[in-house]
Amino acid sequence: MSTEGPHATRLRDGVRAAVPLAPGPVLFGLSFGVLADAAGMSAVAATAMSATTFAGSAQFAAVSVLDAGGTILAAVLAAVFLNARYVALSITVAGIFPGGRLRRLVESQAIVDESWALSGRSGRFEWPILVGAGLFLYLLWVGSTALGTVAGGALDDPDALGLDAAFAVLFLALAAPYLRGRRALQAAVLAGAITLALTPVAPSGVPIVAAASACLLGLRR
Amino acid sequence: MSTWIVVVAVGLATILFKAAGPVFLGKRPLPVRVRGVVDLLAPVMLTALVVTQAVGGDGELSFDARLPGVAAGAVAVWRRAPIVVAMAIAAVVTAAVRIV
Numbered sequence: 001m002s003t004e005g006p007h008a009t010r011l012r013d014g015v016r017a018a019v020p021l022a023p024g025p026v027l028f029g030l031s032f033g034v035l036a037d038a039a040g041m042s043a044v045a046a047t048a049m050s051a052t053t054f055a056g057s058a059q060f061a062a063v064s065v066l067d068a069g070g071t072i073l074a075a076v077l078a079a080v081f082l083n084a085r086y087v088a089l090s091i092t093v094a095g096i097f098p099g100g101r102l103r104r105l106v107e108s109q110a111i112v113d114e115s116w117a118l119s120g121r122s123g124r125f126e127w128p129i130l131v132g133a134g135l136f137l138y139l140l141w142v143g144s145t146a147l148g149t150v151a152g153g154a155l156d157d158p159d160a161l162g163l164d165a166a167f168a169v170l171f172l173a174l175a176a177p178y179l180r181g182r183r184a185l186q187a188a189v190l191a192g193a194i195t196l197a198l199t200p201v202a203p204s205g206v207p208i209v210a211a212a213s214a215c216l217l218g219l220r221r
Numbered sequence: 222m223s224t225w226i227v228v229v230a231v232g233l234a235t236i237l238f239k240a241a242g243p244v245f246l247g248k249r250p251l252p253v254r255v256r257g258v259v260d261l262l263a264p265v266m267l268t269a270l271v272v273t274q275a276v277g278g279d280g281e282l283s284f285d286a287r288l289p290g291v292a293a294g295a296v297a298v299w300r301r302a303p304i305v306v307a308m309a310i311a312a313v314v315t316a317a318v319r320i321v
Contacts, residue, residue, distance in 0.1 A: 052232030086238035094242030162315030168274035169294030173266035211269035218257030
């Protein structure tokens with residue numbers, strides 16, 4: 001990195017800010033590895049997904065669809081729909097990335113919900129906090145995913161441990177903060193209803209993709 | 222092997238999404254209506270996943286041991302328990318019901 005000196009210390013501030021959050025990516029990385037294994041994804045593929053996607057909820061979504069017997073297309077679409085919000089998120093921090101396009105492309109990958117939130121704590125978004133925190137969380141996420149695939153391989157039947165119910169609650173907890181808004185709540189109820197209605201009649205994975213249409217409620221002003 | 226298609230496709234899309242602001246679009250905000258739709262995608266997809274993960278079956282709705290676990294976990298989420306605690310509660314309740 002060309003910016004030694006002040007930036008080097010500030011990156012460290014980002015790492016320090018993210019330390020209290022460390023249990024999150026470690027535990028979720030481990031569980032992602034276990035679920036990916038149960039869904040038939042190889043250890044290398046699961047770890048590669050954490051290294052390239054680096055967005056927990058979408059990764060869980062993709063393997064959840066695969067685990068339920070959904071198609072490749074349904075798994076991809078579910079994850080892509082979930083991650084589209086990063087377009088809006090990345091625009092809010094567009095101005096803080098220095099350097100050329102390639103460097104910005106690489107460093108923008110440090111954007112995850114947690115690093116984004118930490119970087120804006122002072123009232124304006126700070127590049128060293130975002131990149132420092134993001135890099136720290138990234139290493140934990142990828143490392144614990146790799147470990148989780150090993151644990152997953154050792155488990156005979158993860159569902160006997162109630163992991164399927166645990167992942168339903170994970171999605172619920174991730175959805176909860178959004179549901180305080182009236183419009184988001186309406187859209188979520190519609191999405192839930194679409195999923196319930198289509199599950200008995202459509203192939204696995206299709207109900208989730210169809211439920212995405214509920215976001216069109218956002219077209220209303 | 223086909224899972225690699227998921228890894229590559231989702232990875233590429235996410236890399237481009239994260240780079241959208243810093244590399245491609247700059248600080249220009251999304252049009253209001255687009256923003257309205259994008260903002261709803263996460264709650265919509267997560268809710269659909271809750272439903273399939275809780276009562277989805279092989280081409281049918283299946284109300285089984287998952288349900289009491291998810292209900293217990295939902296109460297924990299509502300009481301603002303940490304996510305990992307809520308997940309553990311759900312897993313323990315569901316596993317217990319399966320044993321009985």
